Amino acid sequence: xxxxxxxxxxxxxxxxxxxxxxxxxxxxxxxxxxxxxxxxxxxxxxxxxxxxxxxxxxxxxxxxxxxxxxxxxxxxxxxxxxxxxxxxxxxxxxxxxxxxxxxxxxxxxxxxxxxxxxxxxxxxxxxxxxxxxxxxxxxxxxxxxxxxxxxxxxxxxxxxxxxxxxxxxxxxxxxxxxxxxxxxxxxxxxxxxxxxxxxxxxxxxxxxxxxxxxxxxxxxxxxxxxxxxxxxxxxxxxxxxxxxxxxxxxxxxxxxxxxxxxxxxxxxxxxxxxxxxxxxxxxxxxxxxxxxxxxxxxxxxxxxx
Ligand SMILES: O=C(O)CCC(=O)C(=O)O
Ligand SMILES: [Fe+2]
Numbered sequence: 001x002x003x004x005x006x007x008x009x010x011x012x013x014x015x016x017x018x019x020x021x022x023x024x025x026x027x028x029x030x031x032x033x034x035x036x037x038x039x040x041x042x043x044x045x046x047x048x049x050x051x052x053x054x055x056x057x058x059x060x061x062x063x064x065x066x067x068x069x070x071x072x073x074x075x076x077x078x079x080x081x082x083x084x085x086x087x088x089x090x091x092x093x094x095x096x097x098x099x100x101x102x103x104x105x106x107x108x109x110x111x112x113x114x115x116x117x118x119x120x121x122x123x124x125x126x127x128x129x130x131x132x133x134x135x136x137x138x139x140x141x142x143x144x145x146x147x148x149x150x151x152x153x154x155x156x157x158x159x160x161x162x163x164x165x166x167x168x169x170x171x172x173x174x175x176x177x178x179x180x181x182x183x184x185x186x187x188x189x190x191x192x193x194x195x196x197x198x199x200x201x202x203x204x205x206x207x208x209x210x211x212x213x214x215x216x217x218x219x220x221x222x223x224x225x226x227x228x229x230x231x232x233x234x235x236x237x238x239x240x241x242x243x244x245x246x247x248x249x250x251x252x253x254x255x256x257x258x259x260x261x262x263x264x265x266x267x268x269x270x271x272x273x274x275x276x277x278x279x280x281x282x283x284x285x286x287x288x289x290x291x292x293x294x295x296x297x298x299x300x301x302x303x304x305x
Contacts, residue, residue: 004095004096004098007019007096007176008096008098008099008102011099011102011137011176011177011178012099012101014159015159015177015178015181015182015232016157016159016165016175016176016177016178016182017175017176017177018167018173018174018175019173019174019175019176020170020172020173021172021173022141022172022173022174023141023172023174024172025171025172027080027083027088028143028145028171028172029145030079030080030083031080031081031084031143031196032143032145032194033079033080034078034079034080034081035081035113035115035143035194037079038064038078038079038081038113039115043064044062044063044064044113044115045062045063045064046058046061046062047061047062047063047114051252051273051276052272052273052276052277052279052280053276054269054272054273056256057256058120058121058122058255058256058258059118059119059120059256059258060116060117060118060119060120060121060188060189060258061114061115061116061120061121061122062114062115062116062117062120063112063113063114063115064112064113065110065111065112066078066081066084066085066111066112066113066196067085067108067110067111081113084111084196085108085111086108089108089109089111089198090106090107090108092139092198093105093106093107093108093109093198093200094106096137096200101204102136102137102178102200102202102204103136103202103203103204103205104136104137104200104201104202104203105134105200105201105202105203109198109199109200109201110135110198110199110201111196111197111198111199112196112197112199113194113195113196114194114195114196114197115192115193115194116153116186116189116192116193117189117191117192117193118189118190118258119152119188119189119190119258120186120188120189120193120258121185121186121187121188121189121251121254121255121258122184122185122186122251122255123185123248123251123252123254123255124158124183124184124185124244124247124248124251124252125183125184125185126179126180126181126182126183126184126237126240127179127180127182127184127199128179128180128205128206128234129237130206130211130237131206131211132206133179133205133206134201134202134205134206135179135180135199135200135201135202135205136178136179136180136200136201136202136204136205137176137177137178137179137199137200137202138176138177138178138179138182138197138198138199138200139174139175139176139197139198139199139200140155140174140175140176140195140196140197141172141173141174141195141196141197141198142169142170142171142172142173142174142175142193142194142195143171143172143194143195143196144169144170144171144193144194144195145171146191147168147169147170147171147191147193149168150190151189151190151191151193152187152188152189152190152191153169153186153187153188153189153190153191153193154166154167154168154169154186154187155167155169155175155184155185155186156184156185156186156187157175157177157182157183157184158182158183158184158185158244159181159182159183159231160181160183160230160231160236160240161227161230161231161243161295161298161299161302162231162302163302166187169193169195179199179205180205180206180210180234180237181232181233181234181236183236183240183244185251188254188258205234206234209235210233210234210235211234211235211237211238213235213238213288217229217235218291223291223294223295223298226291226294227295227298230295238284238288239284239288239291239292239295241277241280241281241284242281242284242285242288242292242296243292243295243296243299244299245277245281248277249274249277252273252277253270253273253274256269256273257270
């Protein structure tokens with residue numbers, strides 16, 4: 001239990017935590033074997049995501065939604081994944097339910113098993129981008145006993161205006177973070193890479209003060225004070241795409257243009273993604289230009305220091 005308290009303190013103070021040996025080696029290996037059965041029976045489906053009104057494929061990323069209606073009908077069954085759904089995940093949520101800030105809802109969280117191959121990546125994003133999402137805590141668990149540097153597939157966390165943290169997807173390692181304040185991406189994976197994610201919903205996410213950037217909120221006495229505020233507030237999501245504009249676009253194109261897909265995206269789709277991204281950024285700039293410019297400068301200073 002003291003382990004849980006330490007974990008919760010880290011989540012409160014830093015908004016993320018990396019936990020090695022999160023699973024026993026025996027359980028991690030069992031999950032790996034069940035995943036291999038599921039791969040053989042073609043149970044993993046193409047991952048899709050929406051951007052600017054289009055539903056796009058992430059080439060090289062496949063998944064099984066363990067909360068979905070189809071998973072009980074898997075040809076070979078879920079094997080050890082049943083233990084995650086019925087026992088491991090709900091007891092994990094129960095252990096962390098003491099934390100008032102996360103205010104986790106009890107029960108089984110949403111769970112996804114994910115397979116990346118041949119260059120599959122994720123662009124910069126928040127797992128909880130705003131209402132109607134109820135995600136409070138993300139917990140990703142990696143199942144890659146043979147991962148070595150050079151394989152790619154690292155998770156990169158980017159706490160607001162802070163340094164990037166690159167996390168190798170090592171076997172039985174978990175990465176936990178607040179779904180509404182931790183910007184992150186996944187680097188292209190050159191080898192087969194497995195993980196599962198538990199998204200735990202909370203009762204206290206996306207309150208008005210987390211989504212509405214009013215004039216009252218913007219009464220800062222200094223940019224240092226503003227930075228300290230946005231670092232810990234989900235309101236950073238309003239600014240993030242403009243502050244990290246180049247990084248968002250570069251990672252988005254890297255993700256959808258991955259050539260392991262059936263065909264390269266058309267020039268027309270690429271243009272419309274760039275346009276949509278620029279529209280989003282301009283909408284933020286029109287309202288908050290001085291603040292964004294200052295934060296962009298602070299970001300650059302951090303990168304070169
Ligand atoms: O594959 C990972 O390490 C994380 C994937 C992710 O960010 C997501 O599913 O939202
Ligand atoms: Fe994510």
